[in-house]
Amino acid sequence: MNVEYMNWIAKAIDEYYKIDIFVGAGMSVREYVTSIIEDLCSNVPPQGIYYLLKLQDAIIGMGALRQLGENIGEIKRMYIRPAYRGKGYGKALLLQLLQKAKESGYHSIISRFGTIHDYRTPSLPFFRVH
Numbered sequence: 001m002n003v004e005y006m007n008w009i010a011k012a013i014d015e016y017y018k019i020d021i022f023v024g025a026g027m028s029v030r031e032y033v034t035s036i037i038e039d040l041c042s043n044v045p046p047q048g049i050y051y052l053l054k055l056q057d058a059i060i061g062m063g064a065l066r067q068l069g070e071n072i073g074e075i076k077r078m079y080i081r082p083a084y085r086g087k088g089y090g091k092a093l094l095l096q097l098l099q100k101a102k103e104s105g106y107h108s109i110i111s112r113f114g115t116i117h118d119y120r121t122p123s124l125p126f127f128r129v130h
Helices: 002-017 021-025 029-041 089-103 121-129
Strands: 048-055 058-069 072-080 108-110
Touching: 002 021, 002 029, 002 072, 021 029, 048 072, 048 089, 058 089, 072 089
Parallel strands: 072 108
Antiparallel strands: 048 058, 058 072
């Protein structure tokens, strides 16, 4: 799932900005994910949590929460596979992440977005509502 997510990001950045982020990094997407996956998944409650969203036998999405500072959390890697978007899975995952943030004592939550021409622009209305 992380390889798919990073391929999606890399493709969008290449399309919009004509930058191949992995050429500059000197490694493939799979090598990059392998190098960061331990750190990404090492955030355990209350410092963070990592979810894989599973429907029947298919993993359809993922999302993470990690601690940035005292009482501050960050939502990371929020991704739903394209075939499952618009069906409420993203909302359910976001609400679960926000509940875990509350349980962990976070008073502020950050989710970073890029420019108006960003590849995540279609998800902005979703986050504004929720």
